[in-house]
Amino acid sequence: MDQFTPALPHGSLEEVFPDVFFVTGSMETVLQQMDWQFSRNMIVVRDGERLIVINSVRLDEDGLARLDQLGQVTDVVRLGCLHGRDDAFYVDRYKAQYWVLPGMESEVPAEAVRILSSDGPLPITDASLFVFATTGIPEGILRLERSGGILIACDALQNWHAPDEYFSDTSRALMQEMGFFTPANLGPVWMQAASPAGEDFTRLKALAFKHVLCGHGQPLYETAHSDFSDRFNRVFGV
Template identity: 65%
Template sequence: MTSFPPALAHGTIEEVLPEVFLVTGAMETVLMELDWQFSRNMIIVREGERLVLINSVRLDDQGLAALDSLGQVTDVIRLGALHGRDDAFYLDRYQAQYWVMPGLEPEQQDSKTLAEGSPLPLAGASLFQFKTSKLPEGILHLQRDGGILLACDALQNWVQPDEHFCDASRQRMEQMGFFTPANVGPVWLQAAEPGAEDFVRLRALTFRHALCGHGEPLLEDAHTAFSSSFNRLFPC
């Protein structure tokens, strides 16, 4: 039997926009020779009976039953280099199609590479690809409800720590400036070293909402809030 990382603590699946769902769970990892525990989000988009998972988070049996009640998982999308822990579990469980950013190691032979302008498993969706980043990273742009960005690590909206943080991680991340609304992920920014021109292109997109791999959904004023952060981090 194939072994996968176990399910960690997580909340319930919530519908935050029509046919767009989010569930927050824990992540445990070692970075800079230190143990970390913090929260991460899985985004679920439903089209008819199909479910598309972005930034996968393995759910426990109760969570999987709730997921199955929404529809059939058909696709798993990996947008960032720093995520992907639980992709293989969902690919195996549902025999789903895998979509990955260029430069990332696929979990299955018939994986499809994400690319700007290429077909995606979501209607009315397009891919934004960071061109200057040292790490592969993308954002999905859904052309509905005024525009929705589905992000991984580049965009974050951690307003405050939640129940999935350990005390040591909370303290370190407070000092590192993680708990900043509509932020560019501090660790991702340091590791990826993106150029300002990527954020000029991103700001040109039309969107009202943003759901990120970390933090709370940012609804209604996402474009204004993130534009302010881009200006702060990449002043002209």
């Protein structure tokens, strides 16, 4: 019997940049003693013949067949402390290396775990890592040196314009009230849990990027730097 959390409904893997793939699926969890159902995104980066899975979402058999057509999964990256539900499935299925930030708990066997750091090795050759320094929980963002600069975020940066088909009615209404459906946003639950300071966003704003792929919401193309810089200024005055 499969020991891992089951695959939930999801869409198809789409190539949003050369060798960068994006898929939206559903998440079911309990937060603040309430049942939630909403959408989340997985990003897959192809580096040669290797595939690096970021913000994992377990795919069904058809989705896994499509993934296997793209290359060989060799690495799984966890950028956010509040994600990770499906990481162990991919690490086990593909015997992949598992990359986490210091302080992240993991159910993956220790021999598969590698620690992410901004000055250490990364599984993607043209990537760099931004690590939040002021937060109460670990969180990072990858930057790809391609297409003018692509950020891959988890919970800190979100770009939900509107609820999609993966939301329950209850979660849709509640998250509307909480301000989740705001383009180029900072994740409301993440802000509460992480309590970041403005200095992190001053550093983030200094990076060169045009696009952002978030753990929640739609891809933000071309105007991502200016759109998120405006958000940082409104929230933190930086």
